[in-house]
Amino acid sequence: MSYVTACLDTSPFLPAVCDYVAWSCSKLAAPLMLLHVVDSPRYPGSVSLSGTAGLGGREHFLDELVRLDAQRSRVAREQGQILLESAATWLRKAGAPEAQLRLCEGSLPHVVKEQAAGTRLLVIGRQGEDSSEEDYVGSQLESVIRVCDRPILVVPENFSEPESVLLAYDGSDTARKALEWLLEGALCQGMRLHVLLVGNDSEVTRLHLDWARERIAQAGLQANVSARDGLAEHVLQAYIDEHDIDLLVMGAYGHSRIRRFLVGSTTTNMLHRTSLPLLLVR
Template structure:
């Protein structure tokens, strides 16, 4: 069975990552797993390769190895305590919330277990940012590139969506995002704002009108919006505020401005300044 994975650490956003994961779990009727990855740079491992040949004292080398093992044990105990605390903070769900501890980079862990993932959740900022939740964690952009699964990104306290902005450009990945929403009915009881930025060709407008007609009966309400020209990130940020939506949804890696957006500097601009959680559908 596929699972929802909430990637947590000791950051201020960890509770919202868990809450967002719980919401996905309930909406999609899938089990939730809280994942804590202990990054390699935090384990303090000492590389002793070649040291013996340099005349190093064997007892000192053994002491260093024992210290490394003890530190790893303490980090694992801390991870377990963190996961248990977050697990207990969640309301009772349809299925028990599982926990998973892994040493190593979180994105590598997600890639290793991707066959079991339906969607994963991350917070915009990491543990090192303290309460400064507008900073973008270094793992976010690499996750979008490397992990071939949909991502829900929280940027503050998570609010169950009542309305959402759906970015549309007429391309394959935008259509895929719509198909996924219709298939899962994840946002079926929400107000949808279908937003097209910049692309004003007749073919794209025809595609937009076709999707608009198809979606009219699928959500609580649907409202079309055309935004002519301008920077895609700035335009979407402005629409977020104007419409006061709870969530922004888009497909990733299409051959258009959205592709440029997700592999360029605009990625960080939207993520760093977003007023809503972001759902990137793959």
């Protein structure tokens, strides 16, 4: 069974994540999973004391350290369970399906990767509970995007139901997969569809646009398919402003930082620039 999975924490983005996941479940008619990860390095269940051998007979001090670490870990798990149950109750009242609750320990990217096989869509806030006011993007978000091979909906702090969607299209396999996902799925059904290729007018550009128009026509849909030249981030943002776009869809960068440097710079820049929900497809 493939779930719409929501990554929940206590950041200010929690209400928007819940709103977007309720919207996603309604559109996709998919079951819901709520996921909270207790960060092991932050709340260790056990602590190594191998470096304290030189403290001599201060056994009481060492025992107290162990007790406090165990207590913090237990409290973090209890808080996580309360968070999941509270969110599930709110979502049920909002009309979302009964949620599966999953409380895990470890690092968020590692847990997301482990859960990916059962995920249809991952919904996550742009910032997490550990983000500072200076961070536009959370410290773990890009790592999650790199390891997760499922579509990821990165949401802003406030919810607004999308009515129009823009696919940033470059003719690549990833971009074509993103278009297929939009056409075959129900998430963007009923929304105004725009497909924009950033590049100069050339035979290759026209071939890419013709392929997109043909696939959209085969799906029985209509879309505004066009190309514009210029710096990708600036062209995309200008188009978003002109056409009142509510949701941006892009190909996600690959697994390594090298691949991200080569082909994912536009994705990274838009992740840091746009205030829209951003749907990333690998």
